[in-house]
Amino acid sequence: AQSVTQLGSHVSVSEGALVLLRCNYSSSVPPYLFWYVQYPNQGLQLLLKYTTGATLVKGINGFEAEFKKSETSFHLTKPSAHMSDAAEYFCAVSGSGGYNKLIFGAGTRLAVHP
């Protein structure tokens, strides 16, 4: 079975500072990993995903994540936070069986202050 742990339910950074949101996963098969973002009063939208190949994945809005198999991690980073990055971020791992059953983490709420 797959599972996802997001370290830190709330993260606060200053505008212009580095954003680091942590995600660790457990999977009995090679995982496919995702980061989704949820802006206030909206549904989730895909930021980026790792399937195979290059372990450093670039997404929208300047975000990127690196798949580290040895650490079972898929942390999300952005070099310089913007006020518009304030949102909730969810890490997810694909379920087994070849279907689109994503297992989500509990989420990390990012606050960006001036």
Place this chain on the structure above:
Amino acid sequence: DADVTQTPRNRITKTGKRIMLECSQTKGHDRMYWYRQDPGLGLRLIYYSFDVKDINKGEISDGYSVSRQAQAKFSLSLESAIPNQTALYFCATSDLQGVAVGGNTGELFFGEGSRLTVL
């Protein structure tokens, strides 16, 4: 117009009432899902459907039922609502892009959510 539309967006009801949340999509996807979001718990899968004749239970299906009326429509029902079903509900769709053994590479497209309060 949104590709995945949920109605109603907000609903307050009483314990014991029957509630239906509806989802329609214009993306032409075969696969549809209902998730529930609770603070601190992330999203949990209630039911999913891979085509009109295929319905599957997710991890928290007790107390819920679904109907796939057409490729584009997937509704979620609470036959007798209870307070711990108060949550934000999301419908999502996906296509068959990149399905592979042991996982998937497809993207989920979410509606804007239906906030349900059961008193």
